[in-house]
Amino acid sequence: MTGSPLSLAVAFQAGPIAVTEPVLVTWGIMLLLAGGSWLLTRRLTLHPSRAQSVLELVVQAIEAQIADVMRAEPASYLPLIGTLFLFILTANWSSLIPGIEPPTAHLETDAALALIVFVAVFWFGIGSRGLRGYLATFAEPSFLMIPLNVVETITRTFSLVVRLFGNVMSGVFVVGIVLSLVGLLVPVPLMALDLLTGAVQAYIFSVLAMVFIGGAVAPKEPNA
Amino acid sequence: MHLDWSTLALQTINVLVLVWLLRRFLFRPIVDIVAARRAAVEKTLADAAAAMAGLDARAADLAGREQAAQADATRIRAAAHEAAKADRDTLLQQAATDAAQARAEAEAATARARIAMQRDLERQAGELAVAVAMRLLQRIPAEAATGAFVAALEDMLTGLPDEQRAGLAEPGAELEVASAAALTPQARAHIAGRLQAVFGYAPALRFTVDPALIAGIELRGPHCTVRNTWRADLDRIAADLHLDSTHVEPALA
Structure with a gap:
């Protein structure tokens, strides 16, 4: 990344809408994840292959994490949380491909993810408690906490954006700067560190989403 | 800070579409197959438990049949022993009767033979005596x-x-x-x-x-x-x- 992290390169123009590079990379990630999932889940059997076993391991690990963090049945939250984790992880690790900038290194993608979490908190909270019940949670433990709770709901969403954007963008910038200053192999350790950072950030974003949504829904012990 | 709203909107739509796609092609199939496997395992366990219960019942039934067979064998053996004992007694009694009868017949036959022999001897002795007497008397003029x-x-x-x-x-x-x-x-x-x-x-x-x-x-x-x-x-x-x-x-x- 040589330009400003806040600037977006337009890939092509689709009528009035400018399709930027992060959108283009996101489409590639979507194609990879959805296409790969379709290919791997076409012939699922009761006696799993090695690839099916890996897929089941990943999905069941996400389910277990949801059940542990949210203390709720994970079936309703698995598509959202699982997609967030897999997308952020894949997007963060897409920086390994030369010439590709992770979509999560741009503010718009992180803001989109945080916006989805923000809406999901309301969606699942109202679905679980009802509108009145959910709004009542803002008055806990007292009415005096309503302003603070409202501010917290907004600011924690911004914190999601800033945390993910800052970590990924900084990693990409560091690698880019080092690569422009020294030899070809010097940034490799930093890239490995960037992989670890990307995985940790995907995990943190998903866990925080689970915490926010879990705080909004009525507490319920999971069956499994 | 500049924010590209169109990119934000597109990325939001993209993520939502990806949520739907992964839900359709990844999570639901995996969850379904895991649930199916769990159900199959539970069914297998239930079948195994039922089969085990059936085997236990079968084993109990076989044990009961074995005891009944042993009781029948004991009863049949005792009946056969009693019948053999009765047959043996009957045969022994019949043999004793036959032996006594045969002995009596043999004794009678022996007596008859002895009498016949005695009679023959007496006849021969008489004839001999007469012959002797005749030869003696013939010496007298x-x-x-x-x-x-x-x-x-x-x-x-x-x-x-x-x-x-x-x-x-x-x-x-x-x-x-x-x-x-x-x-x-x-x-x-x-x-x-x-x-x-x-x-x-x-x-x-x-x-x-x-x-x-x-x-x-x-x-x-x-x-x-x-x-x-x-x-x-x-x-x-x-x-x-x-x-x-x-x-x-x-x-x-």
Whole structure:
């Protein structure tokens, strides 16, 4: 990344809408994840292959994490949380491909993810408690906490954006700067560190989403 | 800070579409297959438990059948033992009866054989005695022995009842006087005189010789015969011996 992290390169123009590079990379990630999932889940059997076993391991690990963090049945939250984790992880690790900038290194993608979490908190909270019940949670433990709770709901969403954007963008910038200053192999350790950072950030974003949504829904012990 | 709202909108839509895509092609199939496997495992476990329960019931049933079979075997063995014992007793009793009967028959057969042998021996002894007596008597001259018989003949005629004596000789009828050896004229005259004294008249006499008489005189009338010979005596002795053995036989049989 040589330009400003806040600037977006337009890939092509689709009528009035400018399709930027992060959108283009996101489409590639979507194609990879959805296409790969379709290919791997076409012939699922009761006696799993090695690839099916890996897929089941990943999905069941996400389910277990949801059940542990949210203390709720994970079936309703698995598509959202699982997609967030897999997308952020894949997007963060897409920086390994030369010439590709992770979509999560741009503010718009992180803001989109945080916006989805923000809406999901309301969606699942109202679905679980009802509108009145959910709004009542803002008055806990007292009415005096309503302003603070409202501010917290907004600011924690911004914190999601800033945390993910800052970590990924900084990693990409560091690698880019080092690569422009020294030899070809010097940034490799930093890239490995960037992989670890990307995985940790995907995990943190998903866990925080689970915490926010879990705080909004009525507490319920999971069956499994 | 500049924010590209169109990119934000597109990314939001992209993530939402990706949520739907992964839900459709990844999470739901995986969750379904895991649930199916869990259900299959539970069904297998339930089937195994049911099969185990069935096997337990089958084992209990087989154990019951085995006990019943053992009880039947014991009962059949006892019945067979009792039947064999009864058959053995019956056979032993039958064998004892048969043995007693066979022994009795053997003893009877032995007794009969002994009696027959004894009778045969007695007969042979009688014949031997008669033969011995005949050979001994043949050594005595017939003329010497006949004299004693003439005297005895007179006594025999005297001792006969009148009817028999009268039936021996009739007037006008011929009386045969048989002897073992030819009589001398003196002896014939003596006999004629003695017969005349007995009958009161002189019967017509015809003297014959019969060596089979051994010794003595035999009077052969038309109606009866007076035998006063050794042959007659020996025949009588032999008859007596035969009669004695005949009388013994029923007592031994």
